[in-house]
Amino acid sequence: MRILIDTNIVVYREDYAVVSDNLQQLIVALKKKDAKILVHPESAVDLKRDKDESRRDVSISKLGTYLKLESPPNYKKDSTFLNIVGPSSKINDEIDNAILYSVYRNAVSFLVTEDKGIHRKAIALGIKDQILSIDEALDIFDEKEKIISYLPALKDDFLHSLDINDSFFDSLKNDYGETEFNKWFKQKCEEGRKCFVHHKPDGSIGALLVYKDEDEPLDSTPIFSKARRLKLCTFKVSYVGNKIGELFLKLATNFCIENEIDQMYLTYIKKEVDYDYLIELIKEYGFEDKGYMNKTGEIIFMKNLVSTSNEASLLSPIEISKKLYPTFYDGENVTKFVVPIQPVWHKKLFTDYKSEITQSRQPTLFEYCGDFIVEGNTIKKAYLSHSRITMISPGDLVLFYRSQDEQKITSIGVVKEIYSRLTDEEEIIRIVGKRTVYLIEDIRTMLHKPLTVIIFTWHCHLANPLDLDDLINEKVLRAAPQTIMSISHEQYLTVKNKGAINERFTIN
Numbered sequence: 001m002r003i004l005i006d007t008n009i010v011v012y013r014e015d016y017a018v019v020s021d022n023l024q025q026l027i028v029a030l031k032k033k034d035a036k037i038l039v040h041p042e043s044a045v046d047l048k049r050d051k052d053e054s055r056r057d058v059s060i061s062k063l064g065t066y067l068k069l070e071s072p073p074n075y076k077k078d079s080t081f082l083n084i085v086g087p088s089s090k091i092n093d094e095i096d097n098a099i100l101y102s103v104y105r106n107a108v109s110f111l112v113t114e115d116k117g118i119h120r121k122a123i124a125l126g127i128k129d130q131i132l133s134i135d136e137a138l139d140i141f142d143e144k145e146k147i148i149s150y151l152p153a154l155k156d157d158f159l160h161s162l163d164i165n166d167s168f169f170d171s172l173k174n175d176y177g178e179t180e181f182n183k184w185f186k187q188k189c190e191e192g193r194k195c196f197v198h199h200k201p202d203g204s205i206g207a208l209l210v211y212k213d214e215d216e217p218l219d220s221t222p223i224f225s226k227a228r229r230l231k232l233c234t235f236k237v238s239y240v241g242n243k244i245g246e247l248f249l250k251l252a253t254n255f256c257i258e259n260e261i262d263q264m265y266l267t268y269i270k271k272e273v274d275y276d277y278l279i280e281l282i283k284e285y286g287f288e289d290k291g292y293m294n295k296t297g298e299i300i301f302m303k304n305l306v307s308t309s310n311e312a313s314l315l316s317p318i319e320i321s322k323k324l325y326p327t328f329y330d331g332e333n334v335t336k337f338v339v340p341i342q343p344v345w346h347k348k349l350f351t352d353y354k355s356e357i358t359q360s361r362q363p364t365l366f367e368y369c370g371d372f373i374v375e376g377n378t379i380k381k382a383y384l385s386h387s388r389i390t391m392i393s394p395g396d397l398v399l400f401y402r403s404q405d406e407q408k409i410t411s412i413g414v415v416k417e418i419y420s421r422l423t424d425e426e427e428i429i430r431i432v433g434k435r436t437v438y439l440i441e442d443i444r445t446m447l448h449k450p451l452t453v454i455i456f457t458w459h460c461h462l463a464n465p466l467d468l469d470d471l472i473n474e475k476v477l478r479a480a481p482q483t484i485m486s487i488s489h490e491q492y493l494t495v496k497n498k499g500a501i502n503e504r505f506t507i508n
Contacts, residue, residue, distance in 0.1 A: 317395035
């Protein structure tokens with residue numbers, strides 16, 4: 001496996017102890033995996049422009065300790081690529097494009113970078129899962145087990161508990177003006193405003209979502225009449241490439257479900273950058289540009305959680321699961337599959353599922369620490385199986401059956417992508433890299449047989465998980481499933497009714 005390292009994290013970030021330590025840990029982990037660590041030849045161009053001669057010489061010497069990517073593909077001849085990333089106005093853009101193009105053309109499996117601009121462009125190119133921050137790369141390649149800790153790093157908190165002088169707020173002060181932001185912060189603290197907050201290991205703020213349950217009209221163009229909505233007042237993630245933003249969307253969605261709110265929205269000051277991580281993320285889960293606020297000119301991004309009268313009829317099953325998430329299509333036009341999953345993988349894939357087997361209390365989502373299994377709490381997930389099934393298609397439903405201990409159908413997802421009969425370890429890691437709870441060693445061990453990879457979005461847990469006896473008595477199953485199997489629409493309706501799936505969020 002070949003891993004490209006952005007030299008900026010090697011050369012310019014060495015003054016930051018945390019990044020440096022993590023980078024060294026990553027280098028060790030990659031070498032243990034026999035991965036080839038490469039740098040792009042164009043990276044040296046930037047280093048040679050440094051006017052500090054002594055620093056330049058040191059930087060170039062550091063660069064020389066890594067292998068160079070030989071004969072990298074030339075992005076300047078690819079019109080499709082150029083149309084997506086846009087024109088290069090600076091030498092740094094040209095270097096970034098050259099590095100990204102190596103991933104785009106599969107000259108390397110992954111790129112490790114902390115550059116937000118590169119991460120933004122990767123979203124537009126459709127290769128975001130191959131562009132990793134240092135922490136994400138560690139999560140994939142380090143041999144340590146993915147663990148759950150119970151220290152409070154992700155919290156449902158009050159805004160007044162946060163330090164307004166944390167550097168996290170600097171960009172917001174720049175966007176809105178420091179005086180205006182401080183005034184807003186004070187006012188919202190006095191109102192008792194709530195927030196979801198994620199802290200870095202050093203205690204500083206890493207991500208924040210301030211929210212408000214509203215029931216009022218919007219002073220906007222067009223006018224939005226009085227209605228119950230959840231406003232995402234402040235939505236900011238300081239990490240690049242991570243999945244905390246997706247986790248926040250899941251928390252906001254859960255809040256809406258629990259409080260019977262059918263709309264979410266946020267307002268956004270348009271930035272000069274071509275690609276914005278936040279906007280690309282919320283668009284992926286159904287937020288759309290619906291207008292602007294009259295006083296501030298901020299763009300309104302809004303989404304519905306349930307369908308309007310004619311909306312669903314114009315959408316495909318896969319579009320419904322995206323635009324109206326968590327609503328999903330479960331009519332006769334999609335096939336339903338029961339997917340057996342061992343408890344060890346179920347616990348990691350669905351960390352918020354409340355098991356009835358263990359006597360001890362299940363930890364809540366807000367008790368997880370910086371080492372909590374983010375992949376198990378996000379919306380989009382990856383599942384690996386030895387099943388030989390080939391008839392699963394995007395939009396189909398997967399009903400996860402927890403085997404061995406509970407022997408219950410517990411959870412439902414919508415298939416996004418399916419890859420059958422894979423035998424190449426590197427290809428599998430490239431497909432599931434950011435989305436899997438499996439370690440590389442797990443994948444390597446499982447490859448004694450070809451693997452099928454299912455990329456899916458999680459939509460709900462059954463309010464009343466159905467155990468094996470019920471499933472047999474109701475003629476949904478004949479016995480405990482040993483591999484992925486399809487069930488009829490009528491059998492699915494039995495699961496839906498007996499499992500108490502919330503019909504507000506289904507379309508058929």
